[in-house]
Amino acid sequence: MATPVHEAARRVETSAETLVDCDVHNVIADEALSRRLPLRWRQYRERYGARDHTFAGMFPRMYPFAARSDSWPPSGLPPGGDLEFMREQLLDQWSISCAVLFPFGLVGEPNAAFAAACARAQNDCQLEDWLAGDDRLRSSLTLGWEDAPSAVAEIERMGAHPGFVQVAAFCRSPALLGNQRYWPILEAAADAGLPVAIHFGGWSTGFHTGSGRPTFYSEEKGGIATAAQDQLTSLVCNGVFERFPKLRVISVENGFAWLPALMWRLDRAWQKLAVDVPELTRAPSEYIREHVWVTTQPIEEPPTDAQFVGLLNQMGMDERIMFSTDYPHWDFDSPARTLPRAVAPELRAKIMGGNAIDLYRLEIETADA
Numbered sequence: 001m002a003t004p005v006h007e008a009a010r011r012v013e014t015s016a017e018t019l020v021d022c023d024v025h026n027v028i029a030d031e032a033l034s035r036r037l038p039l040r041w042r043q044y045r046e047r048y049g050a051r052d053h054t055f056a057g058m059f060p061r062m063y064p065f066a067a068r069s070d071s072w073p074p075s076g077l078p079p080g081g082d083l084e085f086m087r088e089q090l091l092d093q094w095s096i097s098c099a100v101l102f103p104f105g106l107v108g109e110p111n112a113a114f115a116a117a118c119a120r121a122q123n124d125c126q127l128e129d130w131l132a133g134d135d136r137l138r139s140s141l142t143l144g145w146e147d148a149p150s151a152v153a154e155i156e157r158m159g160a161h162p163g164f165v166q167v168a169a170f171c172r173s174p175a176l177l178g179n180q181r182y183w184p185i186l187e188a189a190a191d192a193g194l195p196v197a198i199h200f201g202g203w204s205t206g207f208h209t210g211s212g213r214p215t216f217y218s219e220e221k222g223g224i225a226t227a228a229q230d231q232l233t234s235l236v237c238n239g240v241f242e243r244f245p246k247l248r249v250i251s252v253e254n255g256f257a258w259l260p261a262l263m264w265r266l267d268r269a270w271q272k273l274a275v276d277v278p279e280l281t282r283a284p285s286e287y288i289r290e291h292v293w294v295t296t297q298p299i300e301e302p303p304t305d306a307q308f309v310g311l312l313n314q315m316g317m318d319e320r321i322m323f324s325t326d327y328p329h330w331d332f333d334s335p336a337r338t339l340p341r342a343v344a345p346e347l348r349a350k351i352m353g354g355n356a357i358d359l360y361r362l363e364i365e366t367a368d369a
Contacts, residue, residue, distance in 0.1 A: 018353035018364060019335055021099040022295050023199075023252050023324035024090065027081035028103055028125045036121035041114055050109055050118070063330045071328035079328040083133045090327045091136055094335050097353060097364050099327075100165060101130060101139040102252070107170060108203025109144075116144030116151070123158050131163040138360065140168035140197055145185065152188040159192035165360040166195045170202025171227035171254065178234030186240060190247040195293065195359065198231050200224060200253035228254035229262050232292060236266065239279025241287045248359070250293040253326055257300035260314040263288055289317055293359060295324035296351065297333040305342035318347055322356045 034042050067079035071089065075082045091099060103122060109115040119142040126139040141164045143151040158164050167189045175181060177198070189196050201224070207213045208227040214220050228251050241247060266284035270277065280287075294317070302308050312318065325333050339348055357364055 017349055018097050018357070019095060020323060020353040020356035020360075020362065020364070021090070021094075021096050021325050021327070022250070022322045022356055023297060024086075024099045024101050024327050025080045025329065026083075026086065026101045026103055026126075026130060027078050028122055028129070029077070029081065032125050032129055033118065033121050036124045037117055041117040044114060045118075050106060050114075051111070066329045068328055068330050068332055083130060086327070087134055090325070091134065094325075096136060098136050098138060098356070098360075098362055100356075100360070101126065101137060102168060102197070102199060103140070103142060104201075106142075106144075107201070108174075112144055112147040113150075116147045116154070119144045119151075120154055120157075123154065123164070127158075127161065127163055137163075138165045138362070139163055140166050141194065142168050143185065145169065145182065146174065148181065148184045151185045155185070155188040155192050155194065159188070159194055164194070165362075166197040166250065169196050169198045171198055171200060171224060171231055172202030172204045172208055173231075174204050176234035177231050178236075178238030178240050180238075183240070183243070186247055187244050190244040193246070193361075195248040195250050197250040197252050198228060198254075200228075202227075225254045225258055229258060232262070232288060233266065233284075235291075236280070236284045236287050237277050239277065241291045242279050242281065248291055248293065250295065250322075250359075252295045252324065253297060254294070255298055255300050256294040256315065256321070257302075257311055259288070259294070259317070260311070289320070292317075293320045293322060293355070295322050296338050297324040297326045298331060299333070299338070305340040308340050309342050312343070312347070318350060319355055319358070321351045322359070323352045 034045060037045065065079050071079040073079070073082035073085035075085065077085075080086065090096060103126065106115045106118050109118070122142045123139075126142075131137050131139055141155065141158055143154055145151060155167065167185075169177060177186070177196075186196065208220075208224045214223060232249070232251065235241065235249060263285035266288075270280060270284055274280065300311075302311060312321075315321075323335070323338060325335075335352065339351060343351070353364075356362065
């Protein structure tokens with residue numbers, strides 16, 4: 001339920017509930033990243049630059065940085081790059097109790113060793129420049145996924161810090177996350193108690209469709225949810241949740257209206273093809289309902305509130321839905337417009353903050369305390 005830009009600046013009283021925003025994008029300055037890199041990789045970056053595939057080419061020109069038009073800070077920094085402005089426009093304006101940062105970092109950098117060094121530097125930036133600046137902030141842990149030993153080492157280095165509450169991943173990846181090449185990382189995340197947050201976007205050797213590149217941005221925006229379905233299907237069918245029973249996964253900014261149909265389809269296939277996936281001891285839907293969380297932005301909106309409530313009933317995942325705004329992007333969802341009025345107050349309280357507090361083990365004084 002995207003908030004129009006002209007409404008985004010309107011103050012709406014939200015102090016009656018505890019709000020945890022599970023998807024906020026900050027931008028780390030190039031200088032801050034470079035000075036934390038080892039000399040070898042700082043020189044490499046200066047001489048050759050990063051060959052990651054940023055999101056800039058995915059968005060229409062009318063939305064540079066995919067940002068709300070009012071999210072450009074007076075400081076001249078890019079949207080999401082100014083902590084003080086983020087504090088004013090998001091945390092304070094909406095009385096956010098906790099916001100989980102998701103920096104994009106290096107997406108698809110082919111030099112795995114360089115990507116691992118940048119991930120380490122980025123995590124240091126998050127800790128020293130952002131988390132230290134406001135105690136309402138938490139962060140995702142950036143990893144170089146194509147260098148499993150370094151990714152595991154980074155989880156071991158930073159995973160116990162209370163400021164990092166999840167591991168960052170993306171829907172589009174060189175291989176599906178259920179692939180054995182990623183098992184050491186998934187195991188380390190599970191052991192550290194860190195959910196793996198699979199976010200919209202990313203980069204792979206191909207596209208998110210099975211038949212080539214989309215023609216329009218609208219196709220990219222609307223269709224990439226299929227990549228999230230592929231990732232969850234891969235994790236389930238490869239027996240990852242059997243192998244790592246403590247692993248928790250969050251689908252971030254991918255919608256969730258497709259989840260009931262996906263679970264029905266996987267269950268039906270498993271009933272007839274169980275011999276194909278002998279690692280599974282239960283129906284696929286049981287793994288999803290136990291191990292998978294989703295975020296609200298963007299919510300697919302049925303024509304009526306009753307249909308939306310019916311969707312939630314079909315999912316059967318009331319404890320697994322968490323609020324998010326996607327700040328500072330153009331399709332920002334405000335707390336005042338995220339859920340229809342037909343959602344019961346008890347469930348709304350869970351979605352807007354309670355479920356995230358439980359998942360991330362946050363220490364927050366609730367509004368009614």
